[in-house]
Amino acid sequence: MKKLVINHLTKSFGRQQVLSDINLEFKNPGIYGLLGPNGAGKSTLMEIMTDGLLANSGQIKIDGQPIHENDALLQKMWLMNAYMPFRKWTSVETAMKLIDSVRGHFDFDNAHRMLDEFKIDPNSRISQLSTGQQTSVKLVLALNVSADVVLLDEPVLGLDANHREIFYSDLLKAYSDRNRVFIITTHLISEIAQLIDHVVILNDHRIQLVGSTDSILERAYQVSGLPDKVDQYIAGMNVLTTRPAIGGTKTAVVFDDQPADHPAPDGVAVVHLDLQSLFIALTKATVPNHQVKEAVSHE
Secondary structure (H helix, E strand, O other), X not given: OOOEEEEEEEEEEOOEEEEXXXXXXXXXXXXXXXXXXXXXXXXXXXXXXXXOOOOXXXXXXXXXXXOOOOHHHHOOEEEXXXXXXXXXXXXXXXXXXXXXXXXXXXXXXXXXHHHHHOOOOOOOEHHXXXXXXXXXXXXXXXXXXXOOEEEEEOOOOOOOHHHHHHHHXXXXXXXHHOOOEEEEEOOOHHHHOOOOOEEEEEEOOEEXXXXXXXXXXXXXXXXXXXXXXXXXXXXXXXXXXEEEEEOOEEXXXXXXXXXXXXXXXXXEEEEXXXXXXXXXXXXXXXXXXXXXXXXXXXO
């Protein structure tokens, strides 16, 4: 697979708009974070991307060909979500064999290694497993299936901290062993910030921000200090949020290039934000989407 392209995708359920004019390209292997507040349309987008739902308009193509009802292209994709794709009395081992019989090239060796990590007997029936264990099984299937695009919708629900760490490590291993596209939705942004190399933020049913994680964070910073000096420094910049002066100090979150010839004056501190802090500021911001996008238009 060379490129997955989403063009002018819209989706509504009755009068409720869920996705509006979504345009995205996944043209390079990588681990992408698809982030957004509740109800932003992340899960709906993933289901449309795997042809589980029909869009109202727009198209999704892989290497120039529409994916809709194209079994050959859909075989290149795998969606892990809340749904368990096997009957509960199926054993874990049987589930893996069924996937291999349909798709081929399932990595049984690595799958059994992961099951050992999660302390799951491959002969266990899915109905015998706890919610967290069923999540672990779905992760084992997703990371070892033969697919060029793996979509992981809230993949750590029900997992404790130790098992989440196992998954993060195994995700990096899966990507290192075979470079491909992984797309993750999660609300645990601080935990995946070091894993993802690209960020897509959905907000208000639209794309608010897209780019490499490094380039985005390079332009995200907090400015604090004396109110008049802060106002002077941030004049003309894309200011996402501000906090009124408390104790004589005003704080602003800015998403923009920081000009080298525009040093912060004395009494003003400028520090870069982490991804979670930027996400919170973006999704609270009143800055129009097009202004945020313009700040990364040269990406």
